[in-house]
Amino acid sequence: MITTRDRDAFLVSTVIKLIKRNAVPNLRKVIAKTHSADIARWFPHMRPQEKTLLFKLVAQEDLMGEVLRELNTEDRLLFLEESEPAAIREILRGMAPDDVTDLIAELPDERQEEFLALVEGEASEDVQQLLQYEDKTAGAIMNPQFFSLPEDMTASDAVERVREMADVEMVFYVYVVDAEMRLEGVISLRQLVTTRPDTPLSDIMTTRLYKVHLSTPQEEVASVASRYNILAVPVVGDEDELMGIVTVDDVIDVIRDENTEDMLRMAGTGDVELSSLSVWRNTRARAPWLFASFVGGTAAAYVIGQFEGQLEQFAALTAFIPIIMGMGGNIGTQSSTIIVRGLATGEVDIQERWKVLRREFATGVVLGTMYGLLLGVVAKLRDWTTDATSPYFIRLPIVVTLAIAGNMVLAATLGTVIPIALKRLRIDPAIATGPFVTTSIDVLGIVFYFLLARVILF
Amino acid sequence: MITTRDRDAFLVSTVIKLIKRNAVPNLRKVIAKTHSADIARWFPHMRPQEKTLLFKLVAQEDLMGEVLRELNTEDRLLFLEESEPAAIREILRGMAPDDVTDLIAELPDERQEEFLALVEGEASEDVQQLLQYEDKTAGAIMNPQFFSLPEDMTASDAVERVREMADVEMVFYVYVVDAEMRLEGVISLRQLVTTRPDTPLSDIMTTRLYKVHLSTPQEEVASVASRYNILAVPVVGDEDELMGIVTVDDVIDVIRDENTEDMLRMAGTGDVELSSLSVWRNTRARAPWLFASFVGGTAAAYVIGQFEGQLEQFAALTAFIPIIMGMGGNIGTQSSTIIVRGLATGEVDIQERWKVLRREFATGVVLGTMYGLLLGVVAKLRDWTTDATSPYFIRLPIVVTLAIAGNMVLAATLGTVIPIALKRLRIDPAIATGPFVTTSIDVLGIVFYFLLARVILF
Numbered sequence: 001m002i003t004t005r006d007r008d009a010f011l012v013s014t015v016i017k018l019i020k021r022n023a024v025p026n027l028r029k030v031i032a033k034t035h036s037a038d039i040a041r042w043f044p045h046m047r048p049q050e051k052t053l054l055f056k057l058v059a060q061e062d063l064m065g066e067v068l069r070e071l072n073t074e075d076r077l078l079f080l081e082e083s084e085p086a087a088i089r090e091i092l093r094g095m096a097p098d099d100v101t102d103l104i105a106e107l108p109d110e111r112q113e114e115f116l117a118l119v120e121g122e123a124s125e126d127v128q129q130l131l132q133y134e135d136k137t138a139g140a141i142m143n144p145q146f147f148s149l150p151e152d153m154t155a156s157d158a159v160e161r162v163r164e165m166a167d168v169e170m171v172f173y174v175y176v177v178d179a180e181m182r183l184e185g186v187i188s189l190r191q192l193v194t195t196r197p198d199t200p201l202s203d204i205m206t207t208r209l210y211k212v213h214l215s216t217p218q219e220e221v222a223s224v225a226s227r228y229n230i231l232a233v234p235v236v237g238d239e240d241e242l243m244g245i246v247t248v249d250d251v252i253d254v255i256r257d258e259n260t261e262d263m264l265r266m267a268g269t270g271d272v273e274l275s276s277l278s279v280w281r282n283t284r285a286r287a288p289w290l291f292a293s294f295v296g297g298t299a300a301a302y303v304i305g306q307f308e309g310q311l312e313q314f315a316a317l318t319a320f321i322p323i324i325m326g327m328g329g330n331i332g333t334q335s336s337t338i339i340v341r342g343l344a345t346g347e348v349d350i351q352e353r354w355k356v357l358r359r360e361f362a363t364g365v366v367l368g369t370m371y372g373l374l375l376g377v378v379a380k381l382r383d384w385t386t387d388a389t390s391p392y393f394i395r396l397p398i399v400v401t402l403a404i405a406g407n408m409v410l411a412a413t414l415g416t417v418i419p420i421a422l423k424r425l426r427i428d429p430a431i432a433t434g435p436f437v438t439t440s441i442d443v444l445g446i447v448f449y450f451l452l453a454r455v456i457l458f
Numbered sequence: 459m460i461t462t463r464d465r466d467a468f469l470v471s472t473v474i475k476l477i478k479r480n481a482v483p484n485l486r487k488v489i490a491k492t493h494s495a496d497i498a499r500w501f502p503h504m505r506p507q508e509k510t511l512l513f514k515l516v517a518q519e520d521l522m523g524e525v526l527r528e529l530n531t532e533d534r535l536l537f538l539e540e541s542e543p544a545a546i547r548e549i550l551r552g553m554a555p556d557d558v559t560d561l562i563a564e565l566p567d568e569r570q571e572e573f574l575a576l577v578e579g580e581a582s583e584d585v586q587q588l589l590q591y592e593d594k595t596a597g598a599i600m601n602p603q604f605f606s607l608p609e610d611m612t613a614s615d616a617v618e619r620v621r622e623m624a625d626v627e628m629v630f631y632v633y634v635v636d637a638e639m640r641l642e643g644v645i646s647l648r649q650l651v652t653t654r655p656d657t658p659l660s661d662i663m664t665t666r667l668y669k670v671h672l673s674t675p676q677e678e679v680a681s682v683a684s685r686y687n688i689l690a691v692p693v694v695g696d697e698d699e700l701m702g703i704v705t706v707d708d709v710i711d712v713i714r715d716e717n718t719e720d721m722l723r724m725a726g727t728g729d730v731e732l733s734s735l736s737v738w739r740n741t742r743a744r745a746p747w748l749f750a751s752f753v754g755g756t757a758a759a760y761v762i763g764q765f766e767g768q769l770e771q772f773a774a775l776t777a778f779i780p781i782i783m784g785m786g787g788n789i790g791t792q793s794s795t796i797i798v799r800g801l802a803t804g805e806v807d808i809q810e811r812w813k814v815l816r817r818e819f820a821t822g823v824v825l826g827t828m829y830g831l832l833l834g835v836v837a838k839l840r841d842w843t844t845d846a847t848s849p850y851f852i853r854l855p856i857v858v859t860l861a862i863a864g865n866m867v868l869a870a871t872l873g874t875v876i877p878i879a880l881k882r883l884r885i886d887p888a889i890a891t892g893p894f895v896t897t898s899i900d901v902l903g904i905v906f907y908f909l910l911a912r913v914i915l916f
Contacts, residue, residue: 004678004681004682004685005804005808009809012809033666035666035668035685035686037685037686037687038685041804044807044810045807045809045810072805159651162648162651162652163651163652172630172689189647189648189651190620190647193617193620193621193647193651194620194621208491208493210493220462223462224462225710226707226710226711226714227462227493227495227496228493228495229495229707231630231689231706248689248706248710249684249687251710252683252684252706252709252710252713253684255710255713255714255717256684256713256803259713259717260799260803262721263720263721263724263795263799264795264796264799266721266795267791267792267794267795267796267891268788268791268792269792269795269796272796274796274799274800274803274805274806275800275805275806277810277813277814277817278817279817279820279821279824282817282818282821283821283824283825286789286792286821286825287825287828289788289792290785290788290789290792290825290829293784293785293788294781294785294829294832294833296781296784297780297781297782297784297785298781298833298836300777300780300781300784301777301778301780301781301836301840302777302840304776304777304779304780305774305777305840308773308774308776308777311769311773311776312770312773315766315769315770315773316763316766317776318762318766318769318775318776318779319758319759319760319762319763319766320759321762321776321779321780322755322758322759322762322779322783322900322901322904323752323754323755323756323758323759324755325780325783325784326751326754326755326758326783326893326896326897326900327748327751327752327755329787330726330747330748330751330893330896331744331748333725333726334725334726334727334744334747334748336725337721337722337724337725337727338722338725338727338730338732341718341721341722341732342732342733345714345718345732346463346499347530347732347733348732348733349502349503350463351467351470351503352502352503352735355735356735359735359736359737359740360740362737363737363740363741363744366737366741367741367744367745367748370745371748371752374752375752375756378756378759382759382760382763433725435784435788438784438788439784442780442784443780446780
């Protein structure tokens with residue numbers, strides 16, 4: 001079976017070959033036959049001068065608006081840099097206001113005005129309005145073009161209106177509104193077609209509505225769409241007036257982006273752009289998170305310094321530092337990942353936090369005891385002695401058993417408590433698995449280990 | 459603004475109160491007014507006897523089929539345990555074959571036959587067929603009920619047929635097939651409505667089709683739907699014959715599940731069920747992954763044992779073990795998360811692996827040099843001496859600088875190479891960030907540190 005990716009790779013190498021041979025008629029044919037989303041995927045593989053030729057040909061086939069929507073930031077900016085204002089104006093005219101907004105919002109602040117001036121007429125107001133809404137809210141991602149009709153219209157007149165409205169994208173539902181544009185009900189296109197022609201819309205509309213406010217965060221918009229299996233979520237203003245819709249294709253993009261954001265936050269990478277090849281941007285995004293880990297590690301170095309006398313007498317203690325840190329770190333990451341992901345999907349309920357905490361604590365106790373005893377055996381085997389007065393006989397195995405068990409219980413507990421606490425403080429719990437928290441657990445684990453050693457060994 | 463979650467919490471506490479008072483008429487009203495997806499969310503908060511009453515009332519309102527689809531595994535099984543075969547048969551009759559399959563697939567193997575016997579007529583064949591397809595493929599998740607018409611039919615006849623087919627769920631597209639059921643084209647419901655009534659379907663259908671095979675993995679089905687913004691992906695067999703469709707609501711579920719799976723694999727937790735409160739299941743899923751970390755940690759303990767002579771002379775070396783491990787672990791996790799997520803979304807392209815590796819290597823060099831020098835300064839400040847013959851004067855700072863820099867470069871490189879290699883071997887790259895790889899990096903980092911110390915300090 002040929003996968004999408006095999007096909008992508010084949011197509012892009014063909015296109016690059018055609019560009020090298022400057023085979024314009026063949027390129028045109030390929031472009032005309034290819035979906036805009038696929039065309040957009042060619043660009044990251046190309047050199048700048050290859051991109052320039054391709055931009056020109058795509059624009060000539062009238063596909064540049066669609067392709068632009070799918071391009072990554074770097075290539076979008078390159079296109080805007082290279083194009084004539086008149087050409088850009090033409091392309092913007094063919095795009096939906098939410099896509100234009102998306103494009104302009106990505107530009108450096110000082111260039112936004114310049115491109116906004118290229119948007120004409122009614123669309124210009126729409127775009128300016130959309131740019132006002134806070135980033136990552138329903139208002140910012142909605143499409144202000146939707147299809148609404150008054151409730152006293154008949155089904156057959158409504159179908160007639162659907163026929164006329166050719167350019168509103170992705171019509172699945174007809175929204176029924178009152179004179180103040182307040183949302184009253186919704187009818188699927190299918191209901192409209194299958195009903196008797198003279199039925200008034202108010203008789204067939206569903207009044208059980210799942211709508212969101214302009215300020216609703218985008219992840220909640222996505223969760224409404226996916227929970228109720230609806231293809232478009234209506235967005236209303238303060239007076240319940242219909243302002244726009246978020247369609248299911250945008251919902252899918254939101255889900256993907258939110259998941260990426262969560263994973264990157266959990267790994268402590270900051271906002272890196274996955275497809276960028278720039279070392280500088282990559283470094284700048286990641287350095288601050290590593291600094292948290294550096295500070296924690298430095299603290300650990302000072303803590304260990306306090307126990308240097310012990311270590312000089314008893315170098316074997318050092319050998320178990322990596323495993324105690326490692327096991328604590330791993331069980332802590334397990335717990336916090338389960339909690340963070342569960343909170344994001346709704347499978348872990350903040351109302352049930354005590355039950356969840358009890359489960360994680362108990363899991364920590366079971367696994368901590370198990371691996372603690374196992375490490376005790378390892379310590380005994382490593383330094384085998386039958387001299388009952390030697391610290392290696394039983395006291396060192398006891399120290400490492402208790403240290404790893406204690407650290408695993410602590411890590412599982414903190415790995416649960418911290419994301420739940422962050423959630424209640426309305427901070428994104430995904431940062432709980434990052435370097436800051438894991439490093440703190442490391443330092444606490446080491447302190448606990450050396451204190452145990454001081455009490456039991458000396 | 460009241461969030462969905464606030465509303466959920468309020469509703470569930472109201473329902474529990476009503477159940478305690480046995481207020482059946484009020485409960486009926488609440489159930490009738492609530493979406494099945496919301497009803498399903500009440501169950502995890504309830505005691506078994508409360509669940510039993512609610513199951514009964516939901517069934518009386520004819521909503522049990524829909525609610526069942528949304529319940530978690532535990533509550534589904536509870537319902538099936540408690541219900542009469544006749545009642546189950548009635549409910550299964552109202553469900554789509556893919557939902558019934560989903561339900562039966564979750565049962566223990568020995569009970570599947572029993573429930574399969576409760577599915578009647580044509581649906582039974584559908585379900586048996588669906589159960590044959592491999593888990594997590596297009597065949598396993600598709601709905602075998604779809605809407606197809608011959609190409610010589612006119613638009614108006616097609617609309618008439620849409621009217622008749624009331625019970626095929628989520629009709630957005632009409633698939634046009636030839637006499638052998640081979641897929642020829644597709645028409646949106648909207649195109650059908652807006653075209654001249656006597657136009658034959660072959661004139662309005664789109665022949666640029668995005669279809670998948672029965673054996674296509676579900677994540678690729680999801681990526682086809684999201685890349686091409688289509689609401690249903692047609693699934694074909696070996697002879698290109700249409701077998702079913704995967705609708706966008708299922709695509710959203712696939713995306714969520716795949717992301718959860720990736721995150722849990724990246725955290726090395728095995729297949730835990732996020733919403734389960736069972737300590738035993740939780741422990742069993744997580745223990746093997748921790749074992750990988752345990753083995754690595756034990757190896758580290760033996761490695762350090764080889765350098766015990768050094769450590770007895772030079773206990774200060776111990777102090778820097780945590781920071782060297784921590785910084786290596788963190789930058790390695792950053793790199794592998796960026797690669798794993800990028801491969802999953804398509805933003806990192808396996809064709810460009812050398813460019814990506816170069817970026818990560820360079821990032822490792824920059825960050826390693828930066829934090830290496832910083833740690834050199836910390837080491838110097840920690841053990842300040844002006845005696846140029848003392849190892850603390852300059853040699854220890856040099857050791858830790860080189861150790862951390864080397865370890866960070868190594869970790870960033872392995873964090874990139876390993877997921878890319880796994881991807882090329884067709885193994886899920888998400889396991890690359892798990893305990894196995896991070897522990898290996900830890901051990902390598904420690905060996906490198908002690909070797910440096912041996913060469914430079916002694």
